[in-house]
Amino acid sequence: MPSPEDIKQRIEASITGAHAEVEDTTGGGDHFRATVTAPAFEGRSRIEQHRLVYDVFGAEIGGAIHALSLKTQTPLKTPTP
Amino acid sequence: MSSTEPSPVRDLPMAGNAPAPAAETSSGEPNPIRDAIAEAIEQHAVILFMKGTPEAPACGFSARTVAILEALDTPFAAVDILPDPRIREELSAISNWPTIPQLFANGELIGGCDIVSEMYESGELAEALS
Numbered sequence: 593m594p595s596p597e598d599i600k601q602r603i604e605a606s607i608t609g610a611h612a613e614v615e616d617t618t619g620g621g622d623h624f625r626a627t628v629t630a631p632a633f634e635g636r637s638r639i640e641q642h643r644l645v646y647d648v649f650g651a652e653i654g655g656a657i658h659a660l661s662l663k664t665q666t667p668l669k670t671p672t673p
Numbered sequence: 674m675s676s677t678e679p680s681p682v683r684d685l686p687m688a689g690n691a692p693a694p695a696a697e698t699s700s701g702e703p704n705p706i707r708d709a710i711a712e713a714i715e716q717h718a719v720i721l722f723m724k725g726t727p728e729a730p731a732c733g734f735s736a737r738t739v740a741i742l743e744a745l746d747t748p749f750a751a752v753d754i755l756p757d758p759r760i761r762e763e764l765s766a767i768s769n770w771p772t773i774p775q776l777f778a779n780g781e782l783i784g785g786c787d788i789v790s791e792m793y794e795s796g797e798l799a800e801a802l803s
Contacts, residue, residue: 638788639770646771653771654761659734660772662787 593621594657600626606648607632609667622658627665634666707763710752714767714777717750719802722764723774727751734786735774741793742776747802778802 596614603612603626610630617623626645633641641664646653653660714720719742725731727739731753742749754760754773765771768782776783778801783789792798 638791639782639784642784642788643769651771654773661734663791 594624594652595621596624599624599657599660602648603628603645607644617659617661622656623661624657624659625661625663627663629665629667631667633664634668638664704763706757706759707767710760710764710767713750713752715780717777718779719747719749720752720777721749721774722752722754722760722777724753724755726753731755732773734772738774738776738786738789741789741798742802745793745799745802747799 596616600612600614603614604610607628607630609632610628612626612628614624614626617625628645630644632644636644642662645662645664646660649657649660721727721735721738721742723730723732723735723738725735727743730736730739739751752760754764761773764773764775768775768777770782770785772785774786774789776785776789783792783798783801789798792801
């Protein structure tokens with residue numbers, strides 16, 4: 593059963609420059625919520641952004657990972673200190 | 674996406690030497706479920722593929738998406754994907770989207786619960802559904 597940390601690491605390993613924050617929404621190891629920030633999202637529609645993340649997990653979505661709720665954004669929206 | 678005429682995919686192996694025709698994955702193979710889904714997407718201005726029904730959603734994400742459509746007073750068609758696992762398989766093959774629910778408007782995938790919620794909150798959804 594994947595942990596939020598597993599999910600985070602796999603997203604960050606697969607999408608260049610991505611930063612992911614992942615929580616297990618039910619504590620059951622199969623419902624997750626992820627906020628992913630990545631330069632690769634720039635110029636892409638929301639659908640394309642979410643597909644990039646879903647593609648990391650392939651058939652596990654709907655299988656071992658029952659739900660992966662996503663919020664995607666580009667680094668531009670992060671205020672710089 | 675529509676198959677309006679029988680396309681000449683069935684090249685007969687007149688000079689054929691190919692031993693493996695890959696018949697099962699060929700696009701010429703009849704696929705009534707996929708065709709029915711594609712047709713439903715084309716024929717309804719707004720259509721939601723969900724778990725359960727709008728009256729009795731079987732999943733929180735489907736329930737939330739229905740609630741948003743109802744809040745916008747948007748008429749929509751709904752398809753319950755639960756009765757037959759092939760519905761979900763074929764839908765995801767068409768849409769290249771792995772999760773349920775899936776909302777389509779004017780033949781295009783709008784998104785799942787997350788995107789629909791985001792667009793509702795930003796006000797974009799009403800426009801996309803018009």
